Amino acid sequence: MNVEELVRASLREQAAGTATAPADLAGRVLTARRRRRARHLAGAAVTTVLVVTAALAGPGVLNSGEASTQLASEASRGKTLTHVDQSPPRDLIAVGDQALAAYFTSRQVKQPNRDQIMTRTYSVLDQKTGRYEVDARWAYLTVAPGMRTAAVLERQLPVTRIGVLDLLTKKVTRWIPMKGLDGGVGAVQFSPDGKKLIATTYDKDPFRTYWSKRIPVNNTEEPQPVACRTGFAIVDVETGESDWHALPAFTDPEYGRSFGSGEWLRFNNDGTLVYEFINMAPGRIFRDLRGKEVPAPPKEKHVNLVMAPAGLSPNGELVAGPFAGGARTTATEVLDPATGKRAAKLKGQELLVWADDKRLIAWDIAPGGKEFDNRLVLITIGSDKVVSLSGARTPQDNSPGRWEPIFARR
Amino acid sequence: MDATGQESFLEFVTNRSTALLRTAVLLSGGDRHAGEDLLQNALIKAAGRWHRIDEPEAYVRQILYRQQVSRWRLKGRRKELTVADPPDPGVDARTASGADGTGAAELRLVMRDALSRLTARQRAVLVLRYFEDLPEADVARLLGCSVGTVRSTTHRSLARLRVLAPELSLLDPSDDEKPEQQPPSRDFAPVEVRP
CATH class of the missing domain: 2.130.10.10 (YVTN repeat-like/Quinoprotein amine dehydrogenase)
Incomplete structure (x- = not known):
């Protein structure tokens, strides 16, 4: 053990030995604050006059920012929203019942003792603007x-x-x-x-x-x-x-x-x-x-939620299956829930979520791309048609900025 | 503060005060009362801006650190040095760092005592670096100083610990995880620090 480790161990031990905070701490804080504020009452009175004047001047202000705003994901209900030029996405992507609610990127943060913490940064749909905003x-x-x-x-x-x-x-x-x-x-x-x-x-x-x-x-x-x-x-x-x-x-x-x-x-x-x-x-x-x-x-x-996160279809008649492609081609399959046998072979690389009973959102390689050069696509059972939903991710696995989607029912 | 704000403030204090108190007590060199005092003042400040704070915990922590450092500026160092008892000279590091575990505990007690005799700024830097495990850049941001200052304060604080507790200089350097960055000859001999 060296001095730094000893400092660390000593601080941890000391912290662990600290008793819990007094139960009335919040009360004490609020009382002390009230006392301090009382001293500044004269100053506060002037401020109050200003606030009242402002409120009278603009009665409409009170109504702004109320929660009656419609959700961006609801306003587009039923529509298919794609942004094939965006990776990571900036504007709402949605198909059928599902929408891309958020996504995250990850990076390894090195600690002073050489441990690492895989740290995520989430970007979440702003329901007012319909755009994804970083919320760190x-x-x-x-x-x-x-x-x-x-x-x-x-x-x-x-x-x-x-x-x-x-x-x-x-x-x-x-x-x-x-x-x-x-x-x-x-x-x-x-x-x-x-x-x-x-x-x-x-x-x-x-x-x-x-x-x-x-x-x-x-x-x-x-x-x-x-x-x-x-x-x-x-x-x-x-x-x-x-x-x-x-x-x-x-x-x-x-x-x-x-x-x-x-x-x-x-x-x-x-x-x-x-x-x-x-x-x-x-x-x-x-x-x-x-x-x-x-x-x-x-x-x-x-159901295998790791290989095929989509799982059981909404009507319970099919199960998303794993990768079913070859060395140079991508394909997936859907299975009969009772027997586990293939019900249909599909396009795509990984089945992420059911958009409805017939369509799935999946990762698939962009045309001419390599293994990790994938984008979100919509695939339909019984059809070879593939609709791109997003731009392709960076071609390196685990490279910075490589995003992982989070879907939710809209 | 309106009723909703007050409710969320009470909830925050109920949930997070023990964790925050731990940090406050560490910053105060193990003095529980000084720690409570520090935390209470930080919470009063936060309460005044409650509805504008997005991340209450980070905000309160920042107040804790800065307040502690500025306290040090106001008070001067001499007062800090008179708080604790001198370390027990009877503890021998050779037995103290032995494998039986009891010795290691004694060594940590010596360390705890030495920590309480650092200046508030030195302690704040060590708490941020080794208790919160923050990188130097984050420590600099929190304390409002440069990365170079964080680096040199860390170095001086560790050196000061070795002066306050000479037992530490006998720790085995071969177990060090980063030997190339800390040459044993410099890092493990008592360093002379001017008052």
Whole structure:
């Protein structure tokens, strides 16, 4: 251990030993503030006169900025909006039921101790202007069906509260405090009806990789992640009540921890179960909302949300399948939910979301492009027609500015 | 502050005050009362601008750091040095840094004591660099100074720690993760610092 590490350890130990803040701190602050303000009362009186004068001069001001504005995603309902010259997108992209609600770019932020934190920057649809605007406040963001609100997590994960962000005003209207759990929240997802959230909890930042766990990669060394999931909470968005259940990271029973398994948990198709991705057959575990393992629902036996995030079609008659192309061609397939057999072969590279029962939004390589030179496209079952929705991403995987879409029902 | 603002302020304080207090206590060199005082003043300032603040936590933290540094400007250094007891000379670093863990804890106590005897600015820089793990550029922005100042203050603070706690100079340099950046000959010998 060197002096810097000792400083770090010492500060951490000291911080951990600090008792909780006094319960009446907020009250004390507000009282002290009132006293200070009283001293400035004379000055304030002058200001009040000015404000009143302004209000009388412009009565219309009061009505401006009210929440009656129509959402940009609603105004274009039913229309297909494409922007083939934009990558990353600047203006609303939407097809059928779905719209691109937000997207994020990622970069590795090196820490002084050589750890790295994969840090996201979100760009979110401004529901007033219909344009995507950077909102750098959040470490994690997910958009609710209807695209009126988003759930956000502040920087420095894991956190102990979830913000409800209004996409019209861009303000957090409510904070949901998370109590009675181990660690804090590192990822959230809305249920399909938007009434619940599943919050995956961790005892460390799930985006951090540790130099102390580094492994040799090619001619260099790279920091590695550690298993840090503690469980998950199901949160009632309306009441803010949550119900936490312990569920540590999935461990391969034979070989110990397997890093390939996604640690964050999602809802299944109808929001009644939890979908946990694992990197060994059958690729996932379904659990009830208390964390107990249950058999896969009959229609979701062949759903693989990692290889084909689109999952089950809205009418439940088809399941999005994985990449089905060759070495030089791209193709995907949709499967029969009951048998897992191919129902149709389609264009595209990765099936992202169902626009309706017959059409899907997918990634596909731009004509003449290479593997990572992909753009958003709309593909239709039973047709070879491909409609471009966005411009092509930068051709390097993980290069800065390479964006990942977040879709929501509009 | 209107009713909604007051509600969100109360919620913020309830949720984040313990984390903020930790930082405030570290900045105050482990003095809990001084830490509470620092945090309360920062919160009063934030409350006055509550409806205009987008990121309350970042805002309050910035006030904490700047307030602490400007306090130091007002008070002068001598007062800072009289707060804590001198480090216990009985702790031997050779046993202290032993593998049994108990010694390491003693060494951290020595370190804690030495930290409390730094100036507020030196401590603020170390807290930002090693507790908040912020890059130098962010520290400079938060404290309103240049990156060069952050770098030199960090270096001087670490040197000062070695003077205040000579036991630290016996730490094993071979375990250092960045030996090429910190030559042991310079980094691990006591450095003379003028008062």
